[in-house]
Amino acid sequence: xxxxxxxxxxxxxxEGTPVLLxxxxxSSYSPSLFWYVQHPNKGLQLxxxxxxxxxxxxxxxxxxxxxxxxxxxxxxxxPSAHMSDAAEYFCVVEMGSQGNLIFGKGTKxxxxx
Amino acid sequence: ExxxxxxxxxxxxxxxxxxxxxxxPISGHATLYWYQQILGQGPKLLIQFQNNGVVDDxxxxxxxxxxxxxxxxxxxxxxxxxxxxxxxxxxxxxxxxRGNTIYFGxxxxxxxx
Numbered sequence: 001x002x003x004x005x006x007x008x009x010x011x012x013x014x015e016g017t018p019v020l021l022x023x024x025x026x027s028s029y030s031p032s033l034f035w036y037v038q039h040p041n042k043g044l045q046l047x048x049x050x051x052x053x054x055x056x057x058x059x060x061x062x063x064x065x066x067x068x069x070x071x072x073x074x075x076x077x078x079p080s081a082h083m084s085d086a087a088e089y090f091c092v093v094e095m096g097s098q099g100n101l102i103f104g105k106g107t108k109x110x111x112x113x
Numbered sequence: 114e115x116x117x118x119x120x121x122x123x124x125x126x127x128x129x130x131x132x133x134x135x136x137x138p139i140s141g142h143a144t145l146y147w148y149q150q151i152l153g154q155g156p157k158l159l160i161q162f163q164n165n166g167v168v169d170d171x172x173x174x175x176x177x178x179x180x181x182x183x184x185x186x187x188x189x190x191x192x193x194x195x196x197x198x199x200x201x202x203x204x205x206x207x208x209x210x211r212g213n214t215i216y217f218g219x220x221x222x223x224x225x226x
Contacts, residue, residue, distance in 0.1 A: 036217075043117070044156070044204065044217040090155050099144065099211035100169060103155030 002027045002093045004074075006104035014112045019063075019078040021107045023091030026072065032094035033074045034101070035065055039087045047089075050074065061085070086111045115139065117218035119205050125224045131193035134221045138186070138207030144168075146215065147180055147190050148204040156204055162188065163211065195225045 007022040025031060035047040048059025055067045065076045074091060091104040118137040126132050138145050143164050148156035159178065160170040165185040173180070177196070182188040192199055202220040 041219070043219040044206075046214060046216075049214070092155075094212075099208060099213070099215070100146075100158050100161060101156075101215060103157070105153075105155050 002031060002095050002102055004033075004091045004093050004102065004104040006089075006091050006107050008107050009105065010108045010110070012110040012112065013081045015083055016080050019076070019081045019085065019109065021076040021089050021091075021109065023074045023076065023104060024072050025074055025091075025093050027093060030069075033065075033067065034092040034094070035059065035063070035074075035076050036090045036092055036103075037087050038090065038106075044090070047076070081109075081111045083111050083113065085109060117205055117207055117216055119203075119218040119221050121221060122219065123222045123224075125226060126195055128197055128225050129194040131191065132195060132223060133189050133191045134203050134205075134223075136188045136190070136205030136218060138188070138205070139216055142207035142209055142216075143185070144208045144211055144213075144215075145182055145188050146204075146206040146208075147188070148206065148217075150202040150204055150220070152201070159190070159203075168211070192223075195223075197225050199223060200225045 003026045005024045033050045036044045038044050048057045050057045050067045058064045063078045088106045092101045145162045147159040150156040159173045160180045161168040162182045180190045204220045206215045206217045208215045
């Protein structure tokens, strides 16, 4: 069965410093993986997705993620945090051919001035 | 392009009362999802429609939850009778087809007191 584990419930960084949000996945086959962001009182927005093409995936707002099969990881990174990046981030795996998404528990990113 | 519309945005009801949420997906999207997001957790799929047919409702508590998408466009999710543990955000999402990018609405916040 597919699942994702987000290793940190809360990450705090200073503005201008790098961001690393960690995610490990479990899947019996090559999965489709996503990162979604949720700002307070807003809907979920797709940041990026991996679908077995390039292992380094570039998303919106300067975020990117690298699929590492040997480590079963799909960590999200950004070189320089901005105050507007403060939000909840979800690592997501797609289940089967139905397109259903299985979400991790989320990582809250705080950005200090 | 208009996004996924949901209403009401906020609802407070007493336990054992009923409530209904409405969703209008992005125009042309055949697949519609309802997710439940409890505070501090990632969203969990309740039900998936393909046009007006149910694809997956395995995690829908059918003794109290019901959903329909009669004409293959709008959808309603009903809870009757509500329990305290139903307090959550109910997210509607849609996609062009199964396996395509899923777009989320801003959610309907339910508090059961």
